[in-house]
Amino acid sequence: MCGLAGFCDFSSASRSEVLEAMTDRLAHRGPDDAGSSVFNAANATVGLGHRRLSIIDLSPLGHQPMSFDGLHIIFNGEIYNYQEIRKELQELGHSFQSHSDTEVILKGYRQWGDASIEKFIGMFALVMYDEKNQEIILIRDRAGVKPLYYYFHNGLFLFGSELKAFHAVPGFKKVIDQKALKLFFQYGYIPAPYSIFSNTWKLRPGYFLKFRLSDRKIEARCYWDVLSYYNKPKLQIDFKEALEETERILISAFKYRMVADVPVGVFLSGGYDSSTVAAILQRHGGGRLKTFSIGFNEQEYNEANYAKAIATHLETDHTEYYCSINEAKNILPGLPDIYDEPFGDSSGIPTTLVSRLAAQQVKVALSADAGDEIFAGYGQLFYFLRLFKRMKMIPGPARRLLGSMIGRIRNQPGKLFSRNIYNLENRLNKLPGLLDSETIVDFNRVLSEFFTREEACVLLNEPVRDDYETDFSAAVDLNENDSLNALLAIYFKTYLTDDILVKVDRATMSASLEGREPLLDHRIIEFVAQLPSDFKYRDGVSKYLLKEITHRYIPARLMDRPKMGFSIPIESWLRGDLLDLLLHYMDSEKVRRENILAPKAVEKIKNDFLTGKKFNFQKLWYILMFQMWHERWIQG
Numbered sequence: 001m002c003g004l005a006g007f008c009d010f011s012s013a014s015r016s017e018v019l020e021a022m023t024d025r026l027a028h029r030g031p032d033d034a035g036s037s038v039f040n041a042a043n044a045t046v047g048l049g050h051r052r053l054s055i056i057d058l059s060p061l062g063h064q065p066m067s068f069d070g071l072h073i074i075f076n077g078e079i080y081n082y083q084e085i086r087k088e089l090q091e092l093g094h095s096f097q098s099h100s101d102t103e104v105i106l107k108g109y110r111q112w113g114d115a116s117i118e119k120f121i122g123m124f125a126l127v128m129y130d131e132k133n134q135e136i137i138l139i140r141d142r143a144g145v146k147p148l149y150y151y152f153h154n155g156l157f158l159f160g161s162e163l164k165a166f167h168a169v170p171g172f173k174k175v176i177d178q179k180a181l182k183l184f185f186q187y188g189y190i191p192a193p194y195s196i197f198s199n200t201w202k203l204r205p206g207y208f209l210k211f212r213l214s215d216r217k218i219e220a221r222c223y224w225d226v227l228s229y230y231n232k233p234k235l236q237i238d239f240k241e242a243l244e245e246t247e248r249i250l251i252s253a254f255k256y257r258m259v260a261d262v263p264v265g266v267f268l269s270g271g272y273d274s275s276t277v278a279a280i281l282q283r284h285g286g287g288r289l290k291t292f293s294i295g296f297n298e299q300e301y302n303e304a305n306y307a308k309a310i311a312t313h314l315e316t317d318h319t320e321y322y323c324s325i326n327e328a329k330n331i332l333p334g335l336p337d338i339y340d341e342p343f344g345d346s347s348g349i350p351t352t353l354v355s356r357l358a359a360q361q362v363k364v365a366l367s368a369d370a371g372d373e374i375f376a377g378y379g380q381l382f383y384f385l386r387l388f389k390r391m392k393m394i395p396g397p398a399r400r401l402l403g404s405m406i407g408r409i410r411n412q413p414g415k416l417f418s419r420n421i422y423n424l425e426n427r428l429n430k431l432p433g434l435l436d437s438e439t440i441v442d443f444n445r446v447l448s449e450f451f452t453r454e455e456a457c458v459l460l461n462e463p464v465r466d467d468y469e470t471d472f473s474a475a476v477d478l479n480e481n482d483s484l485n486a487l488l489a490i491y492f493k494t495y496l497t498d499d500i501l502v503k504v505d506r507a508t509m510s511a512s513l514e515g516r517e518p519l520l521d522h523r524i525i526e527f528v529a530q531l532p533s534d535f536k537y538r539d540g541v542s543k544y545l546l547k548e549i550t551h552r553y554i555p556a557r558l559m560d561r562p563k564m565g566f567s568i569p570i571e572s573w574l575r576g577d578l579l580d581l582l583l584h585y586m587d588s589e590k591v592r593r594e595n596i597l598a599p600k601a602v603e604k605i606k607n608d609f610l611t612g613k614k615f616n617f618q619k620l621w622y623i624l625m626f627q628m629w630h631e632r633w634i635q636g
Contacts, residue, residue, distance in 0.1 A: 002064070003029030003051040003509075004074040004127055005165040008136055008213065010155035012045040014169065021168035023049035026161055029076070029509045037065045037072065039129060041213055046129050046136065050074045055260050055364060055514055056082075061098035068106045070131040075102045076161055077124035077146045078516070080256035085119055114208060117223060121256060121521060125203075127159055136211040142224040143370070143520045144192070144205030144497040147505055152218065153199040157211055162506075163195070164340045167633070173199070174634065176596070178460060179468050181342070185456040185622055186449045188344030189499045191470045196341040196629075205497055224522070229529035230489040231477040239545075242531055246524075247549050253521030254280050254366075263362040264516075265290035267354055268318070270306030272543055272550055272559060273371030277518050279553035281366075282314045289314070290362060294354040295322040298569055309558055321357050328353060328568055329578060335625065336632035338510045343629075344450075344622045345499050346570045351507040359511040367508070369500050370519040373491045374528050375546040376536035381487050388443045388483070391434060399435040406431045426616055429455055440483040441490055445472040448495075450618045459623075461598040470494070484533040492525065571617050574609075574624075582606070585627035586620075594630060597623065 003026030007014045019036045027034075030051025039046040050064040055078065065072050079085070082101035085108055090096070094107050105126065108116040123145035128137040138159060140148045149166070151158040156171045166172045180194040192202040203209055206224035211217075235242070254277055258264050266281065268274045268291040282289045291311050295304025304320050311318035331349050339348060358365040372378045391399070406428060429452045437443035446452075457464045471493040476486040501517070508515035528536075531545070538544040550559060574582045584590070586606045591599045602623060609620050 002053050002074075002076045003027075003161045003165075004049065004076050004125070005160035006046070006048045006074065006127060006158070007169065008041075008044050008046050008157040008211065009171070010044045010216070011171075012040075013171065014045060014047060014156070016047070018169055019047040019049045022160065022165040023051050025164045025168050026051045028512055029053065029161060031512050033060075033063060035064050037067075039072070039131070041131075041134060044213055046213075048072055048074045048127065048129060053363070053512060053514060055262055057098050057100035058261050059098070062100040062102060064102060066100075066102050066106055068103070069110050071106060071110055072129045072131070073102060073106050073126060075105060075124065075126040076148075077122060077126070077141065078259070078514075079105060079120050079122040079124065080259050081119075081121040114223070117208075121253075121523070123517065123520070125161065134213045136213070138203050138209040138211075140203045140205055140207055142206045142226075142522045143492075143501070143517070143525075145501055145505070145517050145520055147502070148203040149195060149200060150203060150209065151197070151200040152211075155216075157216075162340055163197070163200070164337075166197075166200070173197075175199075176634070178462065181596075181626070182453070182456045182460055183468060183470065184342045184344070184626065185451040185459060186453060187472075187494075187499075188450055188618065188622055189502065190341060191472070191494055191498050194468055194470075202498075205493075226492050226525055226529060227474060227476060227489055229526045230485055232530050234532050235527075235530045239535055242535055243545065243548055245527060246545060247552070249521070249523050249527055250276070250518075250549065251280055251284050253524055254518045255285060256521065257366055257516045257518040258285055260364050262364060263290065264364040264366065265292055265358050265362040266316075266366045267291075267358065267368065268293050268307045268311060268316070269303050269368075270308075270310050270561075271303070272377070272546060273368035273519065274307075275310045275554055275559065276371075276546060276550045277366055277368045278310065278316060279314055279550065282316055283553060289316045291316040291318045292354055292358045292361075292365065293318070293320045294350055294357060295320055296328075296568065297322060297325075306561060310554060313554060313558055319357065319361065321353075323350075323353050325573070325577075329573060332578070332581070333628075336629045338506050339502070339629075340633065341629065342622075342626045343502065343506075344618065344625050345503050346568065346621060348503045348507055349570075350568055351503055352510060355508045355511040355513050355515070359513040362513070364514040364516060365508065366516045366518050367504050368519055369504060369517055370492075370496055370525075371543065371546060373488060373496045374519060374525055375543040376484060376488060376533070377543045377546075378491070379542065381484065381491075382537065382542070384444055384447055384487065385440070385483055387434075387447075388437075388440050391437075391443070394435075402431075402435055406435075426450075426452070426455070426619075440486055441473060441476055444487055444490060448472065450616060450622065459597055459601045461601075482533055484537060485529070488536075489529070570621065574620075582620075582624060585624055585631070591627075594635075596630070597626075 005022035016038050030053045032054040033052035036049040048065040065074050079101040082104040086104045124141045125146035125148035126139050158166050175198040177198045180190050184190050192204050209220045266278050293304050293307035296302045331352050433446040476489050478486045504515050535545050588599045588603050591597050591602050605620050608615050
C-alpha cells in the first residue's frame with residue numbers, strides 16, 4: 001500500500017520540487033520510503049512520485065518509480081498472485097531483480113500489454129509512463145479498492161492517490177464543481193467519475209485511461225464491469241453446488257490476502273462478514289490470527305462483546321479497546337484532512353479508531369466489506385422491493401396524477417399532517433419521483449437520496465436542472481422477477497465503491513496501515529452474481545448463502561443477533577459538547593460570506609435540529625462536513 005502522484009506539464013513549469021511537494025502530501029500513505037523521477041519528453045515534462053509502505057519485498061529493490069525497457073511505473077496496492085505470474089514470465093525468458101509484485105506488473109505489461117491486467121488478482125491503482133509510445137497509462141482495480149484521481153486543464157495533467165497532492169501544484173485550479181457538490185448532498189459522497197473540483201475526475205473502477213502526449217488526447221476504456229456478470233444467464237446449479245464452490249473461492253481469496261512480509265490482522269465486529277473472514281483464516285491460514293475490535297460504553301453502539309465471543313470461539317489473538325467519547329470526538333476536526341473532498345459517512349470516525357488500534361501491532365488489516373452488497377445483507381433492499389411492488393400495482397396514469405397532486409401540497413405539509421411525523425418534508429418531496437419510477441433501479445436512486453435533487457438545488461441556491469449521469473441509473477438487463485440482483489449490482493457500483501471503500505482506504509491510510517478487502521476478490525462477485533436471488537435471500541433470511549458457510553465454522557447461536565452497523569452517537573454529541581462546533585460552521589453570517597449555500601436553507605435545518613424537530617439528521621451532518629471541508633481546503 002502506497003501513495004502515488006505525478007504530472008505531465010506541457011509548459012514544463014513543474015519540476016522535481018513540485019513532485020516532491022506532491023508526494024510529501026501523501027507521506028501518511030507511505031512512511032517507509034520516497035522516490036521521484038522527472039523525464040523530459042519532446043513536448044512536456046513528466047514526473048512520477050511515490051511514497052512507499054513496505055509490505056512485499058522490504059528491501060531497497062522494491063523502490064519506486066521502477067523502470068524496465070522504457071516503461072516506468074508507480075504503483076499502489078497488491079497483486080496477490082504475483083508469484084504465479086512471475087513464474088509464467090520466467091518461463092517466457094524474463095529475469096527479476098527483486099521479489100516485488102511491482103516488477104511483475106512492469107514486465108507483465110511489457111509482455112502482454114493491456115491484457116496483463118486480466119491476470120491480476122488484487123487491488124491496484126497504478127500509473128505508467130511509456131517512453132516508447134509517449135503515453136501515460138492509468139489503471140484502477142476492478143472494484144475500486146484503491147483510489148486514483150486525475151486533472152487536466154491548461155496543459156497540465158495531474159494524477160494522484162488523493163486530491164491533497166494536487167494542492168501542492170501551483171497550476172492546479174481548485175474551482176468547486178457545483179453539480180458534483182449537488183451529488184454530495186444527494187448521496188453523502190461524490191460518485192465516480194466526478195470530483196469536488198472542476199476538470200478533476202476519479203478514474204472509474206475497472207478502467208484503463210491512456211493520455212497521449214502527442215495530441216493531448218485522453219481515452220478511457222472499461223476492462224471489467226460487474227454488470228456483465230449480473231446480466232449473464234444464471235448458473236444452472238443447485239444450492240449445494242453453489243455452497244461448495246462459494247466456500248472454495250472464499251478460502252482461496254482470503255488466503256491470498258495474507259500474502260505479506262509483515263504482520264497481518266483482521267478487523268472483527270462479530271457480524272457475519274468479518275466473522276466469516278476470521279473463521280476461514282483461522283482454520284485454513286496456518287498460525288494464530290490477530291483480530292481487533294473497538295468498543296463503546298454506549299451499549300446501543302457497542303459490538304465489542306459480540307466480537308469477543310467470536311474471537312474466543314475461534315481462539316484468535318484478540319485485541320479490543322473501549323474508546324472514550326473524547327477520543328472519538330477528537331477525530332472529528334481532522335476529518336477534512338483524512339477525507340479531502342466532502343464525505344458524509346460518520347462511520348469513518350470509528351474506522352479511523354480501529355485502524356489506529358491495529359497499526360500498533362500490524363501493518364496490514366483485513367476489512368470484511370462488501371458482504372452486504374454481494375450476498376444481500378441490507379434490510380433496506382427488501383423494504384425497497386416491497387414498496388416498489390406495491391407502487392407498481394397502481395396504474396401509471398393514476399400514479400402520475402397522484403404525484404402531481406403531492407407536488408402541489410408538499411410545500412405546506414404542516415397544514416395537512418402532524419408536524420411530528422419523522423422526516424415528513426423529505427418523504428413528500430421524494431414521492432413524485434418514486435411514483436414516476438418505472439424500474440427498481442430508478443426507484444432505488446430516488447430512495448437513496450438524502451437531499452432530493454430539488455432540495456439540493458434550494459440548498460445551493462440554483463435552479464433545478466439535469467443531474468450528471470451516475471451509475472445509480474446504470475442499465476441492469478435483468479427480468480422483473482430478479483429485482484434483488486439488480487439492486488445488488490447498483491449498490492456494488494455506487495455505495496460500495498464511493499462510500500465504503502473510500503471510508504476504509506482513507507481511514508487505514510491515515511494510520512499508515514494497509515487495508516485489504518478479502519470479499520472483493522473479483523472471482524467471488526463474478527460467481528455469486530450469476531446465482532439466483534433465492535440463494536442469497538430465502539424465507540426471510542438475508543445473506544442465506546454466506547450464513548450457511550459461516551455456520552460450518554461458528555455455531556448459529558453465537559451469530560444470531562440484530563444487525564447494528566458501525567456507528568457512533570454523533571447526533572447526541574452535536575447537541576452537547578460539540579454544539580459550539582456546529583454553531584461555528586453553520587453560522588448564518590459565515591454561510592452568507594462563503595456564498596455557496598443558501599443561508600435560509602442552512603438556518604432552517606440548523607433550527608429544526610436545535611428545536612428537536614423529527615427530520616433526517618444526515619442533512620445537517622452533510623452540511624457540517626461540507627463547511628468543515630470548505631474551511632480547510634478552500635479558505636485554508
